[in-house]
Amino acid sequence: MEKWYVAAKKADFDKWAADFRISPVVARILRNRDLTEEGQVRAFLYGTLADCHSPWLLKDMDKAVGYLLEAVEAGTYIRVIGDYDVDGICSAYILTRGLQFLGAKVDTAIPHRIHDGYGLNDHLIQEAKEDGVGMILTCDNGIAAASQISLAHSLGIQVIVTDHHEVPFSMEETGKTQENGAADGGRGSDDGKAPDGGAGRIRRELLPPALAVIDPKQAACSYPFPGICGGTVAYKLVQALAEKTGNDSLWESMSELLEFAALATVCDVMELKDENRILVKEGLGRMRQTANLGLRALMEVNGIQPGRLDAYHLGFVLGPCLNATGRLDTARRALELLQSTSLAEAMEAARELKDLNDSRKHLTTQGVEAAQAYLQQHRMTGDKVMLVFLPDVHESLAGIIAGRIREKYNHPVFVLTRAEEGVKGSGRSIEGYHMYEAMTQVGQYFTKFGGHAMAAGLSMREEDIEALRRELNARCTLAEEDFVPRVHIDVPMPIDYGDEKLAEELELLQPFGVGNPKPLFAQKDLVFLAGSRMGANKNFARFRVQTPAGNIRQLVYFGDLDAFGAFLEEKHGPGSEEALYNGKAHFPVSVVYQMGKNTYRGVTEVQYVMQHYC
Numbered sequence: 001m002e003k004w005y006v007a008a009k010k011a012d013f014d015k016w017a018a019d020f021r022i023s024p025v026v027a028r029i030l031r032n033r034d035l036t037e038e039g040q041v042r043a044f045l046y047g048t049l050a051d052c053h054s055p056w057l058l059k060d061m062d063k064a065v066g067y068l069l070e071a072v073e074a075g076t077y078i079r080v081i082g083d084y085d086v087d088g089i090c091s092a093y094i095l096t097r098g099l100q101f102l103g104a105k106v107d108t109a110i111p112h113r114i115h116d117g118y119g120l121n122d123h124l125i126q127e128a129k130e131d132g133v134g135m136i137l138t139c140d141n142g143i144a145a146a147s148q149i150s151l152a153h154s155l156g157i158q159v160i161v162t163d164h165h166e167v168p169f170s171m172e173e174t175g176k177t178q179e180n181g182a183a184d185g186g187r188g189s190d191d192g193k194a195p196d197g198g199a200g201r202i203r204r205e206l207l208p209p210a211l212a213v214i215d216p217k218q219a220a221c222s223y224p225f226p227g228i229c230g231g232t233v234a235y236k237l238v239q240a241l242a243e244k245t246g247n248d249s250l251w252e253s254m255s256e257l258l259e260f261a262a263l264a265t266v267c268d269v270m271e272l273k274d275e276n277r278i279l280v281k282e283g284l285g286r287m288r289q290t291a292n293l294g295l296r297a298l299m300e301v302n303g304i305q306p307g308r309l310d311a312y313h314l315g316f317v318l319g320p321c322l323n324a325t326g327r328l329d330t331a332r333r334a335l336e337l338l339q340s341t342s343l344a345e346a347m348e349a350a351r352e353l354k355d356l357n358d359s360r361k362h363l364t365t366q367g368v369e370a371a372q373a374y375l376q377q378h379r380m381t382g383d384k385v386m387l388v389f390l391p392d393v394h395e396s397l398a399g400i401i402a403g404r405i406r407e408k409y410n411h412p413v414f415v416l417t418r419a420e421e422g423v424k425g426s427g428r429s430i431e432g433y434h435m436y437e438a439m440t441q442v443g444q445y446f447t448k449f450g451g452h453a454m455a456a457g458l459s460m461r462e463e464d465i466e467a468l469r470r471e472l473n474a475r476c477t478l479a480e481e482d483f484v485p486r487v488h489i490d491v492p493m494p495i496d497y498g499d500e501k502l503a504e505e506l507e508l509l510q511p512f513g514v515g516n517p518k519p520l521f522a523q524k525d526l527v528f529l530a531g532s533r534m535g536a537n538k539n540f541a542r543f544r545v546q547t548p549a550g551n552i553r554q555l556v557y558f559g560d561l562d563a564f565g566a567f568l569e570e571k572h573g574p575g576s577e578e579a580l581y582n583g584k585a586h587f588p589v590s591v592v593y594q595m596g597k598n599t600y601r602g603v604t605e606v607q608y609v610m611q612h613y614c
Contacts, residue, residue: 002612004487004592006522007032020045025497026505029490029519033273045508049258049282052275055236055243059221063212064160065240068137071158072099076134078106081124083140083230084113084331086267086319090260091139091162091234093338097257098238099137101250110331113396119450120145129155137162140230143215144168144450146208153209161210162233164226166436166452167217168206225274231264232279259287259295260338266311267319269454271515280311280511294337297346298322301354308599311511321350324357360397367393367401371415372408384476384483385438386411387469391418399426399455406430410485412438412476414458416465422447423465427456432482442471487592487612493521495555495608496547498595503606506596520611523547524590526555528568530583533561543580543610555593557610567613590614 009031016027020041035041043051055061071078078099082092092108099106109124119141125148128136135158142149142161146168149159207213214233216226228236235257242250262283270276288306290296295318299306302317322334337353340346371388375381380388386405393401395417402415406428412435416425429435434453439446445468449458460468498521512518527546534540540558547553557564565577572587579585591613598607 002485002487002614004489004522004612004614006489006492011036016041022505022508023502025491025493025502026508029506029509032488032490033516044277047278047281049278052278053224055240057223058214058216058233058236059218059223060212060214061237061240064162064214064237065244067135067158067160067211068099068104068241069102069244071135072102072104075105076158077132078104078135078137079128079131079133080106080108080137080139081120081141082108082110082138082335083119084110084325085140086322086334087230087264088140089322089331089334089338090231090264090267093335094231094234094238094257094260095137095139095162097253098234098241098250101253102241102245102247108335110335112330120148122148122151124148125152125155125157128152128157133157135160139234140164142208142210143213143217144208146206149208149210159208159210161208161213161215162230162237163213163215164217164228164230164233165215165450167215167219168450169203169440170206171201172204173201225276227271227273228276229261229264229268229270231261231268232270232276235261235279255286256290256292258283259290259292262287263314263319266314266511266513267323269315269514272311272511272513273515277511277516280513284309284311284314284511292338293340293343293346294349297340297343297350298337298353301347301350311513315513320360321353321357324360325353360400363394364397364400364404367397367415368404371401371405375405375409381409383469383473384411384478385433385469385472386413387416387465387472388413389416389423389465393417395419395424398424399428399457402426402428410483412478414472416460418462419459421459423460423462425458425460427451427458429454429456430482431486433476433478438472438475441475442468445471488520489522489592490519491521493523494547494549495521495523495526495545495553495593495595496549496551498606498608500597500606503595503597518594518596520592520594522590522592525588526553526591528580528585528587528589530585531580533581544583553608555591555608555610559610564613 011031013024013027017024019038030041030044035044080092080095082088089110092110096106096108111119111124120138136152138161141163143163143165152159205219214237216223216228238257239254242254258279262280265276265280272280287295288309298318298321304313304317325331325333333349334353337346337349340349367390370390370393374388374390375386380386386409388405398415398417402413406413410430412427412429412433414425414427416423427435435456436451436453439449439456445460445464447459449456451457506519525548528543529546530544531541534542541561543555543557545553545555568576568580568587576587591610594609594611596607597604
């Protein structure tokens with residue numbers, strides 16, 4: 001069962017509407033995105049790259065730029081080491097291409113998910129030494145690789161870290177009583193220590209011993225918006241290099257590199273707030289006319305018209321294709337696609353990636369079914385924190401499966417699989433449960449772990465699985481109401497009000513995504529008159545409904561039709577579902593819906609899409 005909430009945030013909506021030439025409805029939606037000042041509204045609606053934060057505000061940016069330029073000048077062999085997901089691949093592409101424009105001797109290494117695991121490891125360091133590498137530049141990893149960076153230094157290799165993940169920390173006793181919380185909103189104090197409440201315990205950051213560490217999550221970093229992805233951190237570093245050197249070729253490349261920062265932002269599920277929103281909006285505009293052969297080919301094999309590309313395509317079509325290589329093969333293939341020098345080469349690589357992703361979809365479906373069976377068999381559906389062990393599932397699919405199970409049950413979920421050495425797993429969380437901090441409390445069970453509030457990865461011994469399950473649940477403070485899905489309604493609004501003019505205004509709010517969801521409206525007592533199942537698999541429907549004002553509208557639904565049919569049978573009696581599809585219904589239903597412009601076969605019209613019902 002869901003709980004519906006109507007946003008009730010206050011502002012002078014009429015003034016905002018007049019000042020920005022928008023409707024009061026759109027003004028309310030903007031306030032619901034936590035905007036409180038007119039300057040924030042202006043930046044949200046009309047912000048440009050000039051409104052983004054200076055890269056020099058990132059701690060150690062000046063150091064990193066200095067060391068990199070020294071290395072380029074000296075002809076030092078630089079190796080960029082990324083990660084096997086979209087953020088890591090895009091970060092590596094951005095840094096490698098940027099350094100190439102400066103004339104650096106540079107190449108790229110992407111860890112193999114199974115053989116290397118996440119981020120830096122001893123094998124990659126030793127390999128770099130054998131290849132004559134003099135400097136390693138990490139991206140989307142490195143913040144938790146203190147021992148590997150120490151090894152690199154012992155071998156004469158310099159290391160610069162660029163990352164965006166949470167900084168590892170330890171809790172230490174001070175003998176003094178500390179106040180709860182931190183004055184800076186949770187990033188800790190300037191010396192890397194953050195009070196944790198209680199009798200003299202402080203949270204001390206464990207930073208790696210690199211020449212420079214660029215990570216906005218550091219307590220001592222004053223960057224105004226720490227919620228950026230690894231690709232954006234990499235983009236900021238290249239921007240700083242361009243500003244420092246004035247290199248024309250590097251400046252000209254920034255437009256292309258922005259495309260990959262935008263792609264990484266969406267695929268790493270960053271909140272589309274502050275500069276993230278601007279970067280994605282500007283990046284999408286450039287991507288629709290991209291000169292990158294790999295992106296063009298990937299759009300073509302997936303049937304995407306470049307001019308209609310939006311954030312949905314990045315997160316749910318292009319991104320999964322790039323991710324599939326790191327899951328089922330090697331992520332180097334995705335990087336090579338982006339680095340393609342001929343369209344024929346790019347098309348061949350793009351088709352391979354799409355085939356891999358299709359295979360990944362099939363394996364994911366099987367994995368989700370196995371996870372649901374496991375929870376039932378082991379009677380774990382009542383656990384606050386769900387821990388699912390699927391030894392035969394490909395370890396690369398654990399995160400996707402965890403996400404699907406989280407969506408179904410609205411609980412924090414870890415999915416574990418058997419790996420070459422012990423067990424590996426991924427977690428996905430819910431609002432109110434900081435997954436990384438929860439894992440830190442039981443860190444003794446992990447041989448390696450990392451992540452942030454909503455997602456994490458881990459390695460551990462198989463024999464510790466049951467103990468970890470007990471400990472996580474014993475420490476979990478979530479209450480039953482925390483597991484009830486929440487539907488946040490922006491504006492209770494009759495469908496009759498949602499005309500073409502409003503649909504056009506709503507386009508000002510794009511791109512939509514985490515932190516800036518597509519607006520939700522609510523309408524009481526729509527009368528469902530008839531319906532028809534649509535699509536090749538009859539898996540969505542179009543309903544004919546009557547509004548309280550007596551107008552007839554079309555309502556589309558892409559959700560679970562069987563569940564909706566069962567709801568009708570329960571609320572309006574046996575035979576209700578059949579009556580609906582036979583055009584003989586007269587059932588009042590309250591709905592939460594989205595609206596917008598939809599173009600099909602050259603015809604554009606306002607479309608209303610049901611999201612929830614009661």
